[in-house]
Amino acid sequence: MSAPAKAPVDSLRELRSLLPADAVLSGPEIGEEYSHDESLTEPARVPDAVVLPETPGQISQVIGWARERRVAVTPRGSGTGLAGGATPRSGGIVMSLQRMNSILEVDPANGVAVVQAGVTLCALDEELAGHGLMYAVYPGEMSATIGGNIATNAGGMRAVRHGVTRHNVLGVQAVLGTGVVIRSGGKYVKVSSGYDLAQLLIGSEGTLGVVTEAILKLIPRPAASATVLAPFAGLNRAGDAASALLARHAPSVLEYLDRMSMAGILASESLSVSIPSGIADAAGAYLLVMLDDCTDERLAQTVESVGTVLDGCGALDVYVLPAQVAANLIRARERAFFAAKAAGAGDIIDVVVPRAQMPAFLDRVEEIAAGAQTMVVGCGHIGDGNVHLSVFQQDPATLTQVVAKIYAAGRALDGAVSGEHGIGTAKMRYFLEHTETANVDVQRHIKAVFDPGGILNPGALFPAVMPA
Amino acid sequence: MSAPAKAPVDSLRELRSLLPADAVLSGPEIGEEYSHDESLTEPARVPDAVVLPETPGQISQVIGWARERRVAVTPRGSGTGLAGGATPRSGGIVMSLQRMNSILEVDPANGVAVVQAGVTLCALDEELAGHGLMYAVYPGEMSATIGGNIATNAGGMRAVRHGVTRHNVLGVQAVLGTGVVIRSGGKYVKVSSGYDLAQLLIGSEGTLGVVTEAILKLIPRPAASATVLAPFAGLNRAGDAASALLARHAPSVLEYLDRMSMAGILASESLSVSIPSGIADAAGAYLLVMLDDCTDERLAQTVESVGTVLDGCGALDVYVLPAQVAANLIRARERAFFAAKAAGAGDIIDVVVPRAQMPAFLDRVEEIAAGAQTMVVGCGHIGDGNVHLSVFQQDPATLTQVVAKIYAAGRALDGAVSGEHGIGTAKMRYFLEHTETANVDVQRHIKAVFDPGGILNPGALFPAVMPA
Numbered sequence: 001m002s003a004p005a006k007a008p009v010d011s012l013r014e015l016r017s018l019l020p021a022d023a024v025l026s027g028p029e030i031g032e033e034y035s036h037d038e039s040l041t042e043p044a045r046v047p048d049a050v051v052l053p054e055t056p057g058q059i060s061q062v063i064g065w066a067r068e069r070r071v072a073v074t075p076r077g078s079g080t081g082l083a084g085g086a087t088p089r090s091g092g093i094v095m096s097l098q099r100m101n102s103i104l105e106v107d108p109a110n111g112v113a114v115v116q117a118g119v120t121l122c123a124l125d126e127e128l129a130g131h132g133l134m135y136a137v138y139p140g141e142m143s144a145t146i147g148g149n150i151a152t153n154a155g156g157m158r159a160v161r162h163g164v165t166r167h168n169v170l171g172v173q174a175v176l177g178t179g180v181v182i183r184s185g186g187k188y189v190k191v192s193s194g195y196d197l198a199q200l201l202i203g204s205e206g207t208l209g210v211v212t213e214a215i216l217k218l219i220p221r222p223a224a225s226a227t228v229l230a231p232f233a234g235l236n237r238a239g240d241a242a243s244a245l246l247a248r249h250a251p252s253v254l255e256y257l258d259r260m261s262m263a264g265i266l267a268s269e270s271l272s273v274s275i276p277s278g279i280a281d282a283a284g285a286y287l288l289v290m291l292d293d294c295t296d297e298r299l300a301q302t303v304e305s306v307g308t309v310l311d312g313c314g315a316l317d318v319y320v321l322p323a324q325v326a327a328n329l330i331r332a333r334e335r336a337f338f339a340a341k342a343a344g345a346g347d348i349i350d351v352v353v354p355r356a357q358m359p360a361f362l363d364r365v366e367e368i369a370a371g372a373q374t375m376v377v378g379c380g381h382i383g384d385g386n387v388h389l390s391v392f393q394q395d396p397a398t399l400t401q402v403v404a405k406i407y408a409a410g411r412a413l414d415g416a417v418s419g420e421h422g423i424g425t426a427k428m429r430y431f432l433e434h435t436e437t438a439n440v441d442v443q444r445h446i447k448a449v450f451d452p453g454g455i456l457n458p459g460a461l462f463p464a465v466m467p468a
Numbered sequence: 469m470s471a472p473a474k475a476p477v478d479s480l481r482e483l484r485s486l487l488p489a490d491a492v493l494s495g496p497e498i499g500e501e502y503s504h505d506e507s508l509t510e511p512a513r514v515p516d517a518v519v520l521p522e523t524p525g526q527i528s529q530v531i532g533w534a535r536e537r538r539v540a541v542t543p544r545g546s547g548t549g550l551a552g553g554a555t556p557r558s559g560g561i562v563m564s565l566q567r568m569n570s571i572l573e574v575d576p577a578n579g580v581a582v583v584q585a586g587v588t589l590c591a592l593d594e595e596l597a598g599h600g601l602m603y604a605v606y607p608g609e610m611s612a613t614i615g616g617n618i619a620t621n622a623g624g625m626r627a628v629r630h631g632v633t634r635h636n637v638l639g640v641q642a643v644l645g646t647g648v649v650i651r652s653g654g655k656y657v658k659v660s661s662g663y664d665l666a667q668l669l670i671g672s673e674g675t676l677g678v679v680t681e682a683i684l685k686l687i688p689r690p691a692a693s694a695t696v697l698a699p700f701a702g703l704n705r706a707g708d709a710a711s712a713l714l715a716r717h718a719p720s721v722l723e724y725l726d727r728m729s730m731a732g733i734l735a736s737e738s739l740s741v742s743i744p745s746g747i748a749d750a751a752g753a754y755l756l757v758m759l760d761d762c763t764d765e766r767l768a769q770t771v772e773s774v775g776t777v778l779d780g781c782g783a784l785d786v787y788v789l790p791a792q793v794a795a796n797l798i799r800a801r802e803r804a805f806f807a808a809k810a811a812g813a814g815d816i817i818d819v820v821v822p823r824a825q826m827p828a829f830l831d832r833v834e835e836i837a838a839g840a841q842t843m844v845v846g847c848g849h850i851g852d853g854n855v856h857l858s859v860f861q862q863d864p865a866t867l868t869q870v871v872a873k874i875y876a877a878g879r880a881l882d883g884a885v886s887g888e889h890g891i892g893t894a895k896m897r898y899f900l901e902h903t904e905t906a907n908v909d910v911q912r913h914i915k916a917v918f919d920p921g922g923i924l925n926p927g928a929l930f931p932a933v934m935p936a
Binding site: 107108109110111112152153154155159163164166167176180181182183184186187188189190191192193194195196197199200202203204208220243246247248249294298301352353354355356357381384385386414415416417418419420421422423431434435436438439440441442443445446449450461 | 651766903
């Protein structure tokens with residue numbers, strides 16, 4: 001391990017010998033996109049090379065090379081992550097799964113699909129639509145890959161009904177940091193046959209292995225859907241309404257948007273939801289509810305019942321949105337991050353708290369923001385206690401202080417640092433501060449089992465054990 | 469590690485000094501029940517002592533003692549397991565969680581309960597009924613504990629709708645084989661903040677740590693339920709009907725029983741389901757379907773629609789069972805294992821296969837059984853591809869051959885050794901044969917991280933690394 005690394009040029013020649021001719025990019029061939037993900041805080045870094053493997057065998061070879069040469073390997077899907085998890089290390093390489101993008105099998109009889117990790121949610125959904133099926137995880141960014149979703153245990157809007165990535169991925173194939181290829185899981189939900197390594201790899205942000213293939217659980221596409229929008233005077237009322245809804249119904253989407261988020265996404269997408277100005281002026285928060293059912297008739301009953309619940313919880317009004325308006329609004333909600341980014345947000349936080357603590361958490365966030373002359377705008381998955389806060393503050397030191405206080409507020413309410421974006425490199429500090437040392441120690445020992453050379457995504461989750 | 473163990477009497481004195489006076493049983497104080505679980509094949513072994521800790525701190529102390537003295541520790545819930553996972557080692561101790569049986573919190577606002585590992589499903593359900601809530605995992609044996617359910621990632625009848633234990637346990641506290649206490653997870657479904665150690669502990673059969681506490685996801689109790697029973701000429705037809713049902717509906721229970729299983733459980737519980745003898749004579753297999761809905765009116769629509777699907781798939785008839793008959797039949801189905809045991813079954817198999825492979829699997833089982841003059845009776849979770857086969861064969865050698873062939877048949881159809889009962893000591897051989905070496909190697913390294921002395925449930929999943 002202490003042998004000096006070879007000169008980069010020699011190493012690159014070796015690397016090229018392991019892969020097809022066009023599968024190693026270096027120098028000017030490396031597109032700008034490979035130097036970063038969508039994190040607002042992590043600096044871009046150009047890797048020494050980008051590799052585009054097509055098989056687990058090639059990945060294994062590259063990992064063997066990297067381990068011997070002590071070269072950092074940053075696995076990458078579409079680079080839509082928000083925590084620096086796909087930001088390369090200086091002197092390291094990026095391993096893009098973009099060429100491993102085949103849908104290997106759609107198996108309606110078993111309710112599963114088998115896909116390569118580089119398949120995008122968009123390509124998958126297009127294919128599944130033809131079968132009347134869907135993959136329930138819906139983080140919004142449809143250009144994201146299944147591999148990226150697995151890396152961060154992606155959640156999204158439908159998690160309130162259908163769970164997160166770990167509930168919808170039944171098995172994986174992965175190349176570990178030892179170069180060894182393993183499979184775990186299968187075309188079944190129920191299994192009790194040893195440790196579930198697939199579940200351990202899900203959410204490990206490319207630090208344990210490179211996931212190459214996944215078995216995904218599929219469900220029937222809903223026959224009938226409706227979208228309901230309800231403005232409330234404030235978040236507390238909206239929070240109570242969300243709880244009341246979940247006690248009686250199983251909405252497929254249950255989002256909240258604060259007044260500023262709603263205004264921002266409507267403006268950035270040039271949308272209107274036709275809410276009378278008197279009500280819009282009085283609205284401090286909105287609930288956005290999607291309902292699915294198996295027939296139009298049953299859906300209509302559900303919508304009526306949901307309307308009654310919202311009404312009883314103080315909704316200023318309840319709007320059943322026309323299909324096109326609903327689709328536009330959901331798409332705009334998906335793109336809330338880009339609206340915030342364009343407006344100059346300095347950081348994005350996706351703390352998760354027990355869902356009933358959401359109002360207390362947001363009250364505390366408001367206090368923190370007001371005390372630091374900082375604008376914090378929120379929207380997110382209220383049914384899951386998972387909010388996305390965009391923090392607007394020009395002064396870097398104040399920004400850091402505000403962000404640290406918000407993480408501390410989440411922790412004080414028994415929350416976790418990230419609900420779905422992951423820790424990456426951006427939130428390592430908070431992750432290590434907020435997680436018991438005994439737990440982190442076990443995680444680092446597990447990392448050493450899977451990746452003894454410390455070459456896989458060093459600096460994500462834990463401090464790198466290899467030279468930077 | 470190679471120091472000779474102290475004499476048992478000295479060791480026991482030390483052990484007693486770590487716990488309250490009445491919390492260490494030895495000699496004649498050890499009840500017969502502590503020498504085994506419900507496995508049909510694993511020999512009973514009386515442990516040197518049974519400890520009844522009341523706190524994680526006491527568990528940690530006992531583990532420290534056991535590690536120093538190289539004593540095997542077998543964690544135990546209610547001992548309802550079917551794979552020898554709670555069968556003690558000679559010279560070892562049993563650690564029963566029976567005194568850690570408090571429901572610490574029911575938190576309806578967050579839809580969770582926090583319970584100690586020794587809480588039984590029965591006690592939990594009684595408490596939750598008062599809140600209009602339920603814990604969805606329903607393995608049938610209500611005297612089982614939450615800790616035992618976590619150990620085996622218990623599934624049960626409602627898994628087809630609500631998933632298995634790992635989908636319904638949001639967090640755990642556990643004492644690892646190092647004596648260290650960790651917490652992982654929280655009162656939220658969505659989290660992406662490091663490796664999910666709770667998910668790794670779930671299904672690890674007491675080989676990594678002793679789970680002491682769990683955060684459980686709760687759901688509203690259904691407002692209206694109905695149970696439908698449909699006889700079919702054979703399993704192939706019933707299998708097609710199950711697939712057709714799952715493509716359109718989300719039953720909360722979807723079980724099949726073969727002709728012999730149905731006869732056996734009706735006889736052993738002195739039940740009748742009032743099926744005309746002409747139809748009963750023609751029936752080779754039954755589907756048992758439970759449907760939940762939020763109103764009686766909607767339920768009636770669902771029942772009608774399900775009846776139409778079953779009819780279209782060749783049901784000989786469709787019976788909506790009166791509530792009491794349904795409850796009796798479900799209870800009898802729960803107790804199918806005991807009926808099989810009483811009738812002299814030599815082994816119980818719970819292979820899981822991709823659900824559409826179930827008819828092919830059972831055809832193969834029939835061939836194997838016929839070829840060895842062996843009776844194999846089946847019932848189980850057809851919606852999950854998880855069957856329970858009771859194998860009746862007096863000759864031990866033939867029994868072993870038949871069982872081995874059935875496991876091989878499951879493997880050939882991309883199945884796994886156990887869907888929900890676990891590997892324990894009884895199925896280690898098949899687990900090791902059927903799992904890729906690379907995967908098992910990683911599992912054993914993980915075991916070494918959590919339990920470096922190899923004292924926790926040695927001989928379950930993997931060969932013991934400590935003296936027997």
